[in-house]
Amino acid sequence: MTRRSIIRIFFGTLLLGASFTVQAGSYWGVGLGRGSWDLEVTPLTPDFSLEHSAAFRLFLGFRENNLGGEMEISYSEHDWKGLPNASHTAVNLVFSGLAYLPLSVNFELYGKLGLNFWTTSVDFFGINYDGGDGIDFMAGVGARYIISDNIGVRLEFQSLPGLDDGIDKGDMTLTTANIEIGF
Numbered sequence: 001m002t003r004r005s006i007i008r009i010f011f012g013t014l015l016l017g018a019s020f021t022v023q024a025g026s027y028w029g030v031g032l033g034r035g036s037w038d039l040e041v042t043p044l045t046p047d048f049s050l051e052h053s054a055a056f057r058l059f060l061g062f063r064e065n066n067l068g069g070e071m072e073i074s075y076s077e078h079d080w081k082g083l084p085n086a087s088h089t090a091v092n093l094v095f096s097g098l099a100y101l102p103l104s105v106n107f108e109l110y111g112k113l114g115l116n117f118w119t120t121s122v123d124f125f126g127i128n129y130d131g132g133d134g135i136d137f138m139a140g141v142g143a144r145y146i147i148s149d150n151i152g153v154r155l156e157f158q159s160l161p162g163l164d165d166g167i168d169k170g171d172m173t174l175t176t177a178n179i180e181i182g183f
Contacts, residue, residue, distance in 0.1 A: 024064050025182050031057040031156070033176030035076035037088065037163065050078040050088060055174050061098070068098040070112065074174060085125050090172060092160055093117040094138055105146075112140040116160050132169075136162035150182040 035055035053076045061070035072094045080086040096114025103109065116138040120131030142156035156178060161171040 026060075026062045027152075027180050027182045028060045029058075029154070029178050029180035031055075031059070031154070031176035031178030033057075033156075033174060035074075035078065035090070035172060035174050037076075037078050037090065037170055037172045039170035051081055053078045055176060057174065057176055057178070059178070063098070063100070066100045066102070068100070070094075070096050070098055070114075072096075076172075076174070085123070087123045088131065089121045089123070090163055091119050092172075094158075094160075096138065096140070100144075107146070108144050110142050110144060112138075112142070112158075114138050116162075118160065118163050120163055132164040134162060134164060136160070144180070152180040152182075154178040154180055 033055050035053045037050045037053075039050060055074055055076040057072050057074035059070055059072035061068055072092075074092045074094070075090070077087055077089045080088075094114055094116050096112040098110050098112045100108050100110045114137070116136050117133075118136070119133040122129055122131045138158060138160050140156055140158035142154050144152050144154045146152045154177070156174075156176050158174045158176075159171065160174065163170060163172050
């Protein structure tokens with residue numbers, strides 16, 4: 001999915017969902033899923049790529065009708081394919097705005113746009129070094145099922161472009177299943 005498609009989905013969700021009125025309040029949540037880091041390899045690493053990884057995320061947000069804001073932190077560690085004792089770690093701190101499109105009383109879609117403050121580190125044959133850090137735009141889409149007034153489950157896809165480990169750079173995607181608890 002391209003950035004342009006994700007942005008269109010986000011704004012389409014915003015415009016179509018403007019006439020609905022749903023929940024308001026604050027929430028927190030936790031998610032588990034899969035992280036993929038697609039590197040643009042350099043001449044130093046032309047034959048290697050990173051394994052997909054388990055990804056963990058913790059988030060806190062607020063919502064007023066069909067708009068909201070969210071802060072999250074995610075962590076994933078990716079091993080090099082074919083190289084023992086070599087891995088990349090990524091930590092992302094994301095601030096995003098959300099727009100919801102309710103499709104029924106219990107089910108809705110949403111889009112999100114924001115900023116990703118990221119940092120990476122590399123463990124290469126027992127030697128640890130700081131990879132890099134930076135700020136990039138992010139985008140995501142998801143679906144939310146409301147179980148009760150305070151509990152919901154979400155499936156979410158996020159694109160986190162521009163991560164750099166000091167040698168290689170690339171884009172990360174996170175696909176997660178999440179539980180959300182309102183307060």
